[in-house]
Amino acid sequence: MSLRATGLLAQLGAATPLVAAPMAGGPSRPELVIAASRAGGLGFLAGGYQSAAQLHSQISAVQSETSVFGVNLFVPNPVPVSGQDFARYRSALQRWITQYAGRAYDDAEAASIRERLAEVVLPGDARADDDGWNEKLALLEREPVPVVSLTFGLPAEQDVRRLQATGAKVMVTVTDASEAARAQAAGADGLIVQSGAAGGHHGSWNPVREPQRVSLRELLGNVRVRTELPLWAAGGLSTPEAVHAVLVQGAEAAAVGTVLLRSGESGAHEAHKQALAQASAERSTVVTTAFSGRPARALPNAFTGDLTAQAPLGFPALHHLTSPLRRAFAEVGDPEGINLWAGTGFTETREESAEVILRRLAGQ
Ligand SMILES: Cc1cc2nc3c(=O)[nH]c(=O)nc-3n(C[C@H](O)[C@H](O)[C@H](O)COP(=O)(O)O)c2cc1C
Numbered sequence: 001m002s003l004r005a006t007g008l009l010a011q012l013g014a015a016t017p018l019v020a021a022p023m024a025g026g027p028s029r030p031e032l033v034i035a036a037s038r039a040g041g042l043g044f045l046a047g048g049y050q051s052a053a054q055l056h057s058q059i060s061a062v063q064s065e066t067s068v069f070g071v072n073l074f075v076p077n078p079v080p081v082s083g084q085d086f087a088r089y090r091s092a093l094q095r096w097i098t099q100y101a102g103r104a105y106d107d108a109e110a111a112s113i114r115e116r117l118a119e120v121v122l123p124g125d126a127r128a129d130d131d132g133w134n135e136k137l138a139l140l141e142r143e144p145v146p147v148v149s150l151t152f153g154l155p156a157e158q159d160v161r162r163l164q165a166t167g168a169k170v171m172v173t174v175t176d177a178s179e180a181a182r183a184q185a186a187g188a189d190g191l192i193v194q195s196g197a198a199g200g201h202h203g204s205w206n207p208v209r210e211p212q213r214v215s216l217r218e219l220l221g222n223v224r225v226r227t228e229l230p231l232w233a234a235g236g237l238s239t240p241e242a243v244h245a246v247l248v249q250g251a252e253a254a255a256v257g258t259v260l261l262r263s264g265e266s267g268a269h270e271a272h273k274q275a276l277a278q279a280s281a282e283r284s285t286v287v288t289t290a291f292s293g294r295p296a297r298a299l300p301n302a303f304t305g306d307l308t309a310q311a312p313l314g315f316p317a318l319h320h321l322t323s324p325l326r327r328a329f330a331e332v333g334d335p336e337g338i339n340l341w342a343g344t345g346f347t348e349t350r351e352e353s354a355e356v357i358l359r360r361l362a363g364q
Contacts, residue, residue: 081314238345
């Protein structure tokens with residue numbers, strides 16, 4: 001059975017109820033967003049971690065091919081970390097690099113890799129920024145897009161109105177019923193209902209709390225009793241059956257991330273794609289704050305195994321702290337020090353075109 005888009009998603013120009021969810025850090029490049037629209041769905045550019053200028057050029061690249069797409073932004077909602085905890089974690093990371101390099105690269109041929117890892121300089125001060133929120137709002141005023149999705153928090157009502165004044169629909173990511181009620185009160189046009197099964201960061205507005213162990217099904221039910229807004233379901237959806245089930249439950253769309261990570265159009269790092277290809281179904285994903293200081297779901301690796309227990313909360317300070325380390329591991333092609341974001345549906349990833357994957361999920 002082939003699924004058809006309805007409601008807000010149909011109004012935005014999609015033909016099928018499939019959303020290519022935003023994935024910051026590389027995966028959601030313009031090619032992936034364009035492929036989603038070719039498949040009849042709607043894809044999101046991930047504005048997080050990019051400068052407004054970089055996001056602008058991605059918007060232009062997508063606009064030259066399709067008008068069915070959206071942009072995702074991180075709402076500023078920093079999680080503070082004390083100077084002492086930051087310094088302690090920085091020392092732990094430095095010790096870990098040395099220990100790991102000695103253990104994994106102990107032969108003569110690996111000298112250049114050991115040198116590259118030894119060169120990593122971790123920032124000494126906790127950097128707290130707002131990811132260029134105002135610059136990105138100003139960009140979206142100059143270059144309006146059809147839909148903007150927001151994660152990590154609730155923006156001021158005036159910012160929601162500012163985006164809507166550009167003609168954009170505003171979707172807010174929620175992870176429980178009370179966030180849903182507050183997003184509705186702030187004027188959101190729709191909600192992305194994200195369960196803890198999702199890959200990458202949990203969009204919770206209160207990351208101090210562990211992600212709740214509530215199934216997407218239950219979460220959708222809890223949210224539906226609080227609001228009539230359109231709901232786009234996200235978290236662990238990786239098969240046509242799972243997509244069908246959330247639509248039957250009243251979601252307007254299934255938003256998928258992980259299942260697209262190995263697609264040809266995804267800009268995920270090659271080492272991330274390979275780790276997903278090799279991941280065994282017996283080793284389940286883990287939730288960790290070790291990379292970014294905010295809970296996120298990832299494939300387990302040496303980094304999560306050795307550092308999750310010691311990592312404090314602190315976003316975006318820890319994201320910036322671990323960034324040079326992650327870059328070095330990516331450069332040498334070693335997945336053991338990379339944030340291998342993945343949702344619970346990680347066994348369903350395939351090296352195929354995103355269009356084929358999305359059409360299959362839509363029952364075509
Ligand atoms: C690699 C990766 C990066 C992500 N980055 C973002 C992001 O920038 N903004 C956002 O709202 N959600 C982000 N997410 C969450 C997705 O938008 C979506 O909610 C999630 O992928 C759905 O669950 P699934 O991965 O099980 O399909 C990311 C997820 C992944 C896997």
